[in-house]
Amino acid sequence: MERELLLLGLLRTQAMYGYQLNEMIDSHLGTSIQLKKPTAYNLLDKMTDEGWVTYREEQEGNRPPRYVYSITPHGEAAFQRLLRKCLADYKPTEFRSDISLAFLEALSREEAAFLLSKRRTIIQNLLEQVNTEATQNSNFQVIIEHHRRHLEMELEWLEELMAKLK
């Protein structure tokens, strides 16, 4: 649902082909939001079936053809509907990574500290990645800002936990 919204929202500003949409999302938003190529193509197919988008074929020489999608009035209506629905909604985050923390006591303090320091490194790297992702696309800025904030909190919290271990 949110992914359809994302594609529609991008197509609203200009017509684009699948590869291009995927690149745009991957490079500007890749740390915060995933959307793999097959998923993108698949969603575009579905949205075509529903009449939300249309495409025209574009070919340059012998290159593989591009299917350039544009949003239809029907699609604009869907965008408006989805936008309102998604904005008013909030899907709770799943805290799966936390499960292992419930069993910390099964390990020695030293080993626990060592393993958690690896986890910390991953979060630190993610934070750096997000910081470099800060981009020209002002629409995406909110998402990136939120993600940064989240990761900073994660780091802070993990460090508190590690301090308690000692």
Added chain:
Amino acid sequence: MERELLLLGLLRTQAMYGYQLNEMIDSHLGTSIQLKKPTAYNLLDKMTDEGWVTYREEQEGNRPPRYVYSITPHGEAAFQRLLRKCLADYKPTEFRSDISLAFLEALSREEAAFLLSKRRTIIQNLLEQVNTEATQNSNFQVIIEHHRRHLEMELEWLEELMAKLK
């Protein structure tokens, strides 16, 4: 992977049957971690096949039988392995709910504010739920604490965003 760890970790302290495991997770951790009954039964089947757990049938009168699972030495080894792996790892959170925020400008400030206030209510309710979930099970306390912290940040951040809208 984390779910197997969760089940193994619980079975480590005492033998339990599927329904019981699901109830324990649902009632003490339901806001932070989901694990539906069919998923639980399915995981227990798989872990039986792998020799991580064994079960004995227990029957009271004409009631449906219970299959009470215990962890095996093989399962304890798997627990130790999974625990180390999961602790040192960190799966980045997906920020799907944020996608709609990228298109806020498509709406009037009034409508945006109204929709975001609905979102805020959902987060507030989740926070209350998490706060009531604070439980006797001290193992789960870390997870709940983390979730609370996360939701407080979410609320704060959303309110800042709403303030900026004005």
Added chain:
DNA sequence: TATAACATGTAACAAGTTACATGATTTC
């Protein structure tokens, strides 16, 4: 006596990923 809780399970579906396949063009 109806409904909720106890107890397990199957089958269909949903959403998305990975791996594979194809083929042209640009870059090193």
Added chain:
DNA sequence: GAAATCATGTAACTTGTTACATGTTATA
């Protein structure tokens, strides 16, 4: 001339959920 990038797509697989099916016992 090899590798990366451009461009699309299919098929299999993964992970988990929902809906359905079954039957007992406690509770209102």
